[in-house]
Amino acid sequence: MSERGERSTAPTPADAPVKCLVWDLDNTLWKGILLEDERVRLRPGIRAVVRTLDERGILQSLASRNAPDQALARLRALGLAHFFLCPQIGWHAKDASIQAIAKRLNIGLDAVALIDDDPFERDAVCAALPQVRVFDARGAARIASLPAFTPRTITPDARRRRQMMASEFERTRDEEEFPGPREEFLAGLGMRLRIGRVRPGDLDRAEELTVRTHQLNSTGYTFGREELERLRVSPDHWLLMAELDDRYGDYGKIGLALVECGEDVWTIRLLLMSCRVMSRGVGTVLLQHILSAASRAGVRLQAEFIQTQVNRQMYVTFRFAGFSEVGRRGEVLLLEADLAEPPVLPPYVQVIEEP
Secondary structure, three states: OEEOOOOOOOOOOOOOOOOEEEEOOEOOOEEOOOOOOOOOEEOOOHHHHHHHHHHOOOEEEEEEEOOHHHHHHHHHHOOOHHHEOOOEEEOOOHHHHHHHHHHHHOOOHHHEEEEEOOHHHHHHHHHHOOOOEEEEHHHHHHHHHOHHHOOOOOOHHHHOHHHHHHHHHHHHHHHHHOOOOHHHHHHOOOEEEEEEEOOHHHHHHHHHHHHHOOOOEOOOEEOOHHHHHHHHHOOOEEEEEEEEEEOOEEEEEEEEEEEEEOOOEEEEEEEEEOHHHOOOOHHHHHHHHHHHHHHHHOOEEEEEEOOOOOOHHHHHHHHHOOEEEEEEEOOEEEEEEOOOOOOOOOOOEEEEEOO
């Protein structure tokens, strides 16, 4: 097991996983300049690269100095427009476009990469956003072979990541336009949260969650597939997976919890939720599931928490669920639950407990 430290503005390791590749257009995605030739063609091998990255669950976007309507029309004609989320096409600085994309996708800049033919643009992004990795367009056809774009496993959730993000954008848009209270909108979603023990077929996704999830992560611990399998069958541990869906579609497997089960005290070693469900309150629901089990077992329930630059929301989730600080071991803050005061669960989530 390893621990993930705080993210900073230092350059990101070259082989760290990329969550989103941002493409330039002129002389990068396609050959030539659109304003000079409205029928520009894709550069050799690019269509296969775009499809391959999409199948691996790597999101893709655009940051291009071009006329938006003309560029999008050409992308539709080439059959590629649907692959690119949150495109930033206009006359903005590339670093501003990249920051807008990362914010919209709710991912860290250290998980973003840019591919561009212009060395000035690449240098400008490096200077403004040192966490963002940049690649020369001359290597575009080979980019899918690089370690940062080659996940060890490709889960079903990864293959559907773009579609799930598109559904989330639709939810968010409808929520923003909803005329009534937010709770009323959430109540109309028909959310169903399935909670059950991790099964052999879940191990790849469980590993992926520990590696990819930063913001809603209580400790930042990461686990390999083999260690997760050992914990899954251990009589002294409880490894849980949460899966969510609503009327817009399936969020996929979005939550993971690891509980170390001692004779008198249970300890939550890891609690995480995908950032896509940050506003849905389901972290509290998963905690309540663990709280109820600990109460039935007649044990105390504690949780480890390691603060990073981005996971304060998880500390708030613990406190909202009735956890209080009881000690510290180095950087590990120890919290303990008041089992006599169960948290109030959001009424708009139906919980389905699976064996």
